[in-house]
Amino acid sequence: MLWRTKSNHSQAEDLSRTASASNNDPAASATAAAGTAWLAGHLKHLTPEQEEKLVEFKKVCAERGYYTAAAGEKPASHDDATLLRFLRARRFDVEGAWGQFKDTEDWRKENAIESLYENIGVDSYEAARRMYPQWTGRRDRRGIPIYVFEIRHLNSKEMAAYNSTMSSAIPETHKSSSVPARLLNLFALYENLLHFTMPLCSALSRPNPETPIVTSTNIVDVSGVGLKQFWNLKSHMQDASVLATAHYPETLDRIFIVGAPGFFPTVWGWIKRWFDPGTTSKIFILSAAEVQPTLTSFMDPASIPKQYGGELEWQWGDMPNLDEPASELLKGAQVQEGDKKSLLKGPMLFKGDQIEVLGTENGKDRRNTIPVPTAQQKPISEATEIADKPIESASDADSTPVPTENEKVAVNIDQVPAEEAQTTTAAA
Structure with a gap:
């Protein structure tokens, strides 16, 4: 299917005009270029004032x-x-x-999040994994x-099948919960991100091993999706975005949206209301x-599907295709x-040594415990180099970095003009 605007421009032309409009906006350009300031405000890269705020x-x-x-020995x-x-x-308020933080801790206690993750069925967890972003x-x-x-x-048939099976797949520990099963499973996926994937990635060789990994980068592929399907998936996608904003803050590094049809500005009009401005600044359309x-x-090209x-x-639905260090x-x-x-x-915890x-x-x-081989952290000089320019430390964060050519093409979709949202569809 080929998506076109009412004026019969192609999708590429629409995206080109959107890019031009965004690149003419200094704020959007600065946001797109600020990626290497990511260490500012993170552990071991705090300003004296931020250190005081943490205390x-x-x-x-x-x-x-x-x-x-x-x-003592108690963490x-x-x-x-x-x-x-x-x-x-x-912003360190x-x-x-x-x-x-209080709302999140109360929410975790009320929904027994740790118990949920410990007791969820593998089949239920796997079914949920196939409905949300997947680690490659x-x-x-x-x-x-x-x-x-x-x-x-995520077509209507897949969504109906998923929702119908979830009601009978609630862990015994949460049978009396008033929270829908689909949300309970979503909670478990976020717990896996925090307690398995992120600590695992923190244990692997990288340029800044002094700072734990606490975010993820997402490629969101919207190719082949019609406006009706987007509308039908509205609540499904909203569940994840609202949950992340409320109880898993600052776990997103970037979202790269690929394959966007010409009507995507209309969809963005719905989506951006689910996020705070800081999050929307991390979302780019390519x-x-x-x-x-x-x-x-x-x-690295070896890490891109x-x-x-x-x-x-790696294809959608596959289990993670681990690189050699992670596999070891x-x-x-x-x-x-x-x-x-x-x-x-299914659910697992990565605890460094096990x-x-x-x-x-x-x-x-x-339940089972598996020992982890002792990891030898490589010196920074041996780790994968950052393309185009080095990572900034917190002391560099206030200076505006010069965007690379590749950074210039990233479009901040919060700047999409409203008039470009009027579209119709045509069969190829």
């Missing part, structure tokens, strides 16, 4: 009964990287961060995990010609499938 935040949370400092109730996510989400098993040049979300697979050069400026101009053998750390958590090994399905296998299979608890 103050801990004190506030402790006084109000929501945080316990480390004591703190929350690590600094987690607390900093809430502070960054509120302590009271603002406290409000969101690879990381970008900074070590951030790369997820892919192909919207076209034309077909921009996909490969833009993605390779952030990712072939369908997006890279070399990685997870070799005890892989099973042989045909002529290759595959990561175990992997905890969680969940139930055929109604039986499958």
